[in-house]
Amino acid sequence: MKKLAACLTLSLAALVPFGQESQAATHFTDVGTTHRAQAEIYYLVEGGIANGYTSSRFIPEKQVTRDQAAAMLGRTLGLNGEPRSTEFKDVGSNNSASGYIQQLVDKKIINGYPDGSFKPGNTLSRGEMAVLIGRAFNYNSGSVSVAASSLMKKGIAQGIADGTFGESLTIKRGDFAVFLARSINADFRTANTEKFDLSVYVDTKDGTNLNIRTGPGTSYQAIGSAPTGKIVSYAYSVGDWAYVTSNNVKGFVHSAYLQLDKPSDKPVVTPPTSPVPTPPGKKPLSDITVVIDAGHGGKDPGSPGRGYTEKNVTLNVAKKMEKYYDKVPMKAKMTRTTDQYISLDARGAYASKINGDIFVSIHTNAHTGSGNGTETYYYTSRARVNPNVSQSKALAKYVQNRQLEAWGLTDRGVKVGNLAVLRQNSVPAVLAELGFITNSKDMGVMGTEAGREKMAKGLFLATLDYYYYYEGRTDVLPLYSTVNATPSGKLH
Ligand SMILES: [Zn+2]
Known part of the structure; x- marks a missing residue:
């Protein structure tokens, strides 16, 4: 029949x-x-x-x-x-x-x-x-x-x-x-052997239901409908119309309202994968250097906790972070790559000596009690020492945001700190306290390779967020694709 x-x-x-x-x-x-x-x-x-x-x-x-x-x-x-x-x-x-x-x-x-x-x-x-x-x-x-x-x-x-x-x-x-x-x-047909073997999502973009019609055109009567987000099964196309089945109704819908990916409530920013031209008045991305500063080192071990030592954790995360720049035009330089002592002043001076552009210092926190969570510092007072106050503050917000995204620890916020490594610096500079080396919950992520890898990736993404939002550089967008990520929300 x-x-x-x-x-x-x-x-x-x-x-x-x-x-x-x-x-x-x-x-x-x-x-x-x-x-x-x-x-x-x-x-x-x-x-x-x-x-x-x-x-x-x-x-x-x-x-x-x-x-x-x-x-x-x-x-x-x-x-x-x-x-x-x-x-x-x-x-x-x-x-x-x-x-x-x-x-x-x-x-x-x-x-x-x-x-x-x-x-x-x-x-x-x-x-x-x-x-x-x-x-x-x-x-x-x-x-x-x-x-x-x-x-x-x-x-x-x-x-x-x-x-x-x-x-x-x-x-x-x-x-x-x-x-x-x-x-x-x-x-x-004398036999309907078509297989509805592709699942697709309905997305009408405006929240209305999508009509399923008896034929490929709006003059055909509607015999059913499907709401946005509904999965329908697709068999074949006739021009711009798709032959689908949904709730036992077989019919045609316009293919402009079908997609392979689940519709999202939020607008999805899909970064381009091909290069975007350098914006006018900006230097090429290949001339940008991110300075990664692994806190402490050598005779200065930083804080110990739970069998770990701060200087080793910071170097481990810093090295992982540096690797993310291998696949993008932006460069990364480390203040130290071994267990080596470097004075605080020398770290800031290094950024200017190598023509660095932004500075991210990596530390872990410590407390004798139950202190835990993530915080990020920038330097603000007596701006004549490091004049990059608004830049540093913006960078700190993106760094804090990506740290929370990576580990989900307590949010201790973005803070002002009169820290030598930030003050004695000539570029936008922040200091990230990833978590507490003395806290068992924080060490649950910090103490694992996977956790430190996540954090390194988050810090890399924070530097992209800074250039994308604060500097307004659209040429940064394709760089997110190297780690299948998208820009964070705008924060500054
Ligand atoms: Zn430290």
Whole structure:
């Protein structure tokens, strides 16, 4: 039983009771309820794909011509049918199918003849029909026999009595309507073997429901709907329309409202992966150096706690952070790469000596009690020493944010600190206290390789956030893609 055809017959019967012709529905006197192509002809007419010869006659027994076939296929695919002059000497803009013919030629679905003609009034053969439909619907159609076999396998066309496809025979309008309707809507086929094997999300962008229609176009009636976020199963496309199933309803939705990814409540910023030009007045990203300062070292071990020593933890995270700059044009330099003592003044001086641009110092906190959490310092008073106050404050916000994102520890906030390494510095500088080396919860992440890797990545992303938001550099965007990340929210 052809479910959809039956449904359509019912709705037409309701609209056209006993020859009382309603304006809303077309009724052809030569396509009665017992006609072999009745359901398919009215289906194509409902979608504006096929027309009668007159308002009351379809003439289903007349041979279909090449220009009629082109117009029906063009309307099926939603092409622009505006009549126009074409590349064929025998198809001018006075042919009402000229727009569809040229568009189908451009899409390599239909061809003319070697002599530069199209022969629009010639009848279409079954072989030509198979190739045309095969190309229009992306079936296997490398040759007439391959195309014919595709249509037979899909239950769209059968062979003829002699066991062949009858490729040189012509086709009547009624039969062409049957083949076209079956190609469009698998429910018309002798067997619906289409697999709905791709799951896609509905996203109408404006919160409305997406209509599921009986055919590929808005003139087809809606038989169901699906809300944004709903997963529907997809089988194939007809032009810009997708044949899907949702809650046991099979039908067509416009593919602009389908996507592979789950729709998000928040606008998703997808960073480009290809380079973005350097903004005017800025130096190239390849000239930017991030100075990574592993706190303490050598004779200055920093604070011990729970079997760990601060100077080792900071160096471990710093080395991991440095690696993230290997894949991007921005550079990273470390104040120390070994267990080495460096004075606080020398660390700040190093940033200016190597023409560093921003400075991130890595430390761990300590407390004799239950102190725990993450905090970030910048220097503000007596700005003549380090004048980069607003830059340092902004960087501190992005660093604190990414630290919290990485470890999820207590937020102790962004703080002002008169710390030598920040004060005796000539570039925007912050000091990150990752967590408390003395606290068991904090060490639950800090004490693991995976935890320190997460933190290193977060600190790298914080430096990108700074350049993206504070400096307003869009050329930083592709750098996020190197770690499958996106910019944080704007914080300063
Ligand atoms: Zn420290």
